[in-house]
Amino acid sequence: MAVYNFSAGPAVLPKKVMERAQAEFCNYKDSGCGVMELSHRGKLYEPIIQRAEANVRELMNISDDYAVLFVQGGASMQFAMLAMNLLNGGTANYADTGVWGAKAAKEAKLFGNVNICCSSKESKYDHIPAFDTWNLVDNAAYLHITSNNTVAGTQYRTFPKTDAPLISDMSSDIMSRVINVNDFGMIYAGAQKNLGPSGVALVIIRKDLMERVQPNVPTMLRYTTYFENGSMFNTPPTYSVYMLALVTDYFKELGGIAAIEKINEKKAAMLYDYLDSTSFYNTPVQKDSRSLMNVVFRTPSDELDAKFVAEARANGLTDLKGHRLVGGCRASIYNAMPVEGVEALIKFMKEFEAAN
């Protein structure tokens, strides 16, 4: 039975990438060593992390004005690190469009002032508030958004324009669609949804913003440390970076992000079109805020939700349970989810609807 893994992260990786990593797991380039056994400062490993950075730059069309960094601790560490480096007692605007953005704001309060410039919390984060309703403070250190909300299943279609640098947590939609990096001061993303395994976060930061970094920030928490040392001040998470290099190699083979975006749009449209065609399932997300990455939906009852998740799993469609904070069902359809997986899901949803 084919298995399709709809986990919200860590998530499915491209089959071709997994098979290649398996083939060279114990013996990379005939060295007699696996990649995870290689010194990070050796002639075999250094080209891997350099290729990872070059791939990210090429795929996202990143100019020399930006640094590309690999940092441990996930996006959750970035919530604090961002504020430690760039807030410095000032005030930042935070858009409250989901639990992760709220967590980011909480950490920032330790290092400065936070202005919640908009919130959809009262309607259970079912939409991205219209930009013309936002209350932005002037002279903010930055504006923080979460481009895709994994738990609620919402996503920004466009991005707000402000004088302050725009900073986005893109953990769950990085490289899923074409964006203009020049519109952002900083972008960060845990790798474990679209880019690779857990254990590494990608940080793309406009170099001039690093002038704000103060010397009283611990070495491992300063962006400058990573920038000045090619993300190798200390031992990086070598295998996670290697997997990111393989995944981004694969994205290039597919034709880059524009080609991937088309496939992602197709997959999401298939699912939402089906959801819109039936009254058995419903999605709580407002139409103009629907995420192309995390499709949340419910059956008519909590009991049926649980039955759906269990029966889907028995049919090879795994991890369709909604986030523990909100319940229901969720299909995460990141870059590595093939169209065939979405087709299989819709087929099962129809069968489940007919039977219940």
Place this chain on the structure above:
Amino acid sequence: MAVYNFSAGPAVLPKKVMERAQAEFCNYKDSGCGVMELSHRGKLYEPIIQRAEANVRELMNISDDYAVLFVQGGASMQFAMLAMNLLNGGTANYADTGVWGAKAAKEAKLFGNVNICCSSKESKYDHIPAFDTWNLVDNAAYLHITSNNTVAGTQYRTFPKTDAPLISDMSSDIMSRVINVNDFGMIYAGAQKNLGPSGVALVIIRKDLMERVQPNVPTMLRYTTYFENGSMFNTPPTYSVYMLALVTDYFKELGGIAAIEKINEKKAAMLYDYLDSTSFYNTPVQKDSRSLMNVVFRTPSDELDAKFVAEARANGLTDLKGHRLVGGCRASIYNAMPVEGVEALIKFMKEFEAAN
């Protein structure tokens, strides 16, 4: 040609572990998914991180008075995190026995006062200063040591006794010998030398010390966050923890740390006995401070050092170059280095001596 990898870290992993990980890389327990594709909150992954913790507890005979945590960022992140959590403006004693200990002290100065209680820096860190010469301040928050100095090739044979909690960076000798965890307030170690791949650090902390943790420390930098959430407040470095579970499974099969210690003593004795028997090679380390993990040595000249490293590599003995800060040669012989590797190294050293 057999390859023996003497890298100081990331380092060789047990062959059996690598082969098992490779076999189940794309399909863990017939799930159709690789371990790195599994949700960290799923039924397949949670037992892995729980087993990793249980293995550490069993192998090191750790009581319930201690928490066992998995944290990202390596030992370098612990340099800061330790002080952020446990120093709180107080004074701590730091033993200066190598570059890593000095880095730890530097980060601590951001959060309190540091008393360098001993130093072997003037003699190029060639020994561990005798405990009766140490100048410890009273009422210290803790005493920090580096149990094995990877760069200089020194190691504590016994540990100092003080009223303050003893805290050790054990990155390069964790689980290489039997220690009494109860002698320590906290032990931390990057995994990439003895325990697994890079990307995860092991922290063993006496629970009462966590009462010192202040709420103004960012969430991801508080030990309490990891303790209260089973190291899963956010997505852990799932694959690195899985490898650590496999490596510690293997340590248990070998008969535990006491059995491994005997093998490590044998390997180191073979190398040091040979070094002591020849005047061609010499080691700068004082005899009573010699590391069983990192054997540093030199040939008669820098040119011959370079020739030695290159010719050894051509003979399948890789990564014998000394740390970039000190030059020379270094053979790292962690738990996963088989006796046969050390035999092959000594054979080559004899041939090189005869030819040069």
